[in-house]
Amino acid sequence: MKQKTLADYNPFDPETLSCPYDFNQQLREQAPVYRCPHTGVFFVSTYDLVVEVVKNEKVFSNKFAMIQAGGGEIPEDPELDEIRRKGYPAVSTMLTQDPPEQRRYRALCQKPFSASRVAKLQPYIQNLANELIDDFIDDNKCNWMDAFAVPMPVRMIAYILGVPLADLALFKKWSDSNVYQFSAGQTREGLLEAARDVVDFQHYFAEKIEARKEHPSDDVLSDIVNSSADGETPMSVEECLSVLSQLLVAGNETTTATFAEGMYLLAKHPEQLTLVQNDMSLIPNMVEEMLRLSTPTTQRWRVCLEETEVGGVKIPAGSTMMVKCGSANRDEMQFAQGDVFDVTRDNLKTQIAFGKGVHFCLGAPLARQELIISFEAILSRLTNFRVDEDELKFLPSLLLHGPVDLNIEFDKR
Numbered sequence: 001m002k003q004k005t006l007a008d009y010n011p012f013d014p015e016t017l018s019c020p021y022d023f024n025q026q027l028r029e030q031a032p033v034y035r036c037p038h039t040g041v042f043f044v045s046t047y048d049l050v051v052e053v054v055k056n057e058k059v060f061s062n063k064f065a066m067i068q069a070g071g072g073e074i075p076e077d078p079e080l081d082e083i084r085r086k087g088y089p090a091v092s093t094m095l096t097q098d099p100p101e102q103r104r105y106r107a108l109c110q111k112p113f114s115a116s117r118v119a120k121l122q123p124y125i126q127n128l129a130n131e132l133i134d135d136f137i138d139d140n141k142c143n144w145m146d147a148f149a150v151p152m153p154v155r156m157i158a159y160i161l162g163v164p165l166a167d168l169a170l171f172k173k174w175s176d177s178n179v180y181q182f183s184a185g186q187t188r189e190g191l192l193e194a195a196r197d198v199v200d201f202q203h204y205f206a207e208k209i210e211a212r213k214e215h216p217s218d219d220v221l222s223d224i225v226n227s228s229a230d231g232e233t234p235m236s237v238e239e240c241l242s243v244l245s246q247l248l249v250a251g252n253e254t255t256t257a258t259f260a261e262g263m264y265l266l267a268k269h270p271e272q273l274t275l276v277q278n279d280m281s282l283i284p285n286m287v288e289e290m291l292r293l294s295t296p297t298t299q300r301w302r303v304c305l306e307e308t309e310v311g312g313v314k315i316p317a318g319s320t321m322m323v324k325c326g327s328a329n330r331d332e333m334q335f336a337q338g339d340v341f342d343v344t345r346d347n348l349k350t351q352i353a354f355g356k357g358v359h360f361c362l363g364a365p366l367a368r369q370e371l372i373i374s375f376e377a378i379l380s381r382l383t384n385f386r387v388d389e390d391e392l393k394f395l396p397s398l399l400l401h402g403p404v405d406l407n408i409e410f411d412k413r
């Protein structure tokens, strides 16, 4: 079969999105800054240029809330507006803001996500990981998404936000609907349903926020609601709701995707699994390598505020950019044999799955701790993972990379 050339690819095509590796390699080799002929969006794909763009928040803005999943402006929809009017007005906070406003939100949310606060969650994560494993270990097989990759992050975020177990199913649905609003392949029906869910989510948490304002308690929600770091004004209810929505969007599916792709990598590379099981102190490095290869936030939007140049290519003011973190993390100029899973790789401090610069992932300490403690539990109790590669499909998503589903078989250790 004739090899595809760059011009044959549509970057928004579901097939390219679910399997972007050849396209990304061609981009890195032939056009590190590439203007998509279909949409005019600029794609940045090499490690150095991706880092250059994400570190330059003055020129490359995160105010991308007005861009819809396909790269154009969001069309008007009175029915959608009507649903949204029943909720709280949308406010752009951290992830969809630029400094100095972004800095204020960041300062107000820092405390509950600091490494020292997150360290206190260690016993909870350990218990939860073992509890989840107990439920399927005797079957010698499981649907990894349902059994672990999905519930672990959802239950962690629910726990830190004080959501009772009885509301977990609702919380997961709201979380999915918050994510849906930013996903590719949306339908109008899907958007309407997601909007209704988001309104329900807002009313549920608005009540909790008001309660925490009146009677602060010793939990993350109280910290977020009442924080006044460095004399900053505490956030309004609308601002808190926006931040909570971002925690769900940024924190759930990303961690799920790393759990899923991480398990897939261990199944595909039994020699790496043996290395780690013979020396469990390799787990933190293994997790960084899993993050590098999976890079769940595979692409990030940016809006170019002024005419500039990246990698010798002129970018007009107002251009929409797609920053390809997933491609950067496999760039051979930065990571030798970039597609290879190597748990002993020695330059993983430079991997950028959590981004770089002012928007560096707020939840990175939490995600890392969840992944490390969970894999410690998993690899001390289970081994010899098998997956059916023919069944494995990746999400055709513009922003999130990860397996759609994953069934595994294993032996007890």
Ligand code: HEM
Pocket: 054, 062, 094, 095, 096, 102, 106, 157, 246, 247, 248, 250, 251, 252, 254, 255, 258, 295, 296, 297, 300, 352, 353, 354, 355, 356, 358, 359, 360, 361, 362, 363, 364, 366, 367
């Ligand atoms: C493996 C898991 C995760 C990955 C790969 C990941 C990745 C990222 C990336 C790449 C960014 C920067 C986005 C940009 O530059 O536009 C980011 C920001 C963010 N992440 Fe994460 N994330 C993960 C887990 C989490 C968790 C568990 C939370 C919280 C519960 C979280 C909360 C956030 C927030 C609030 C931001 C916005 C920070 C800002 O704009 O200042 N993330 N994340």
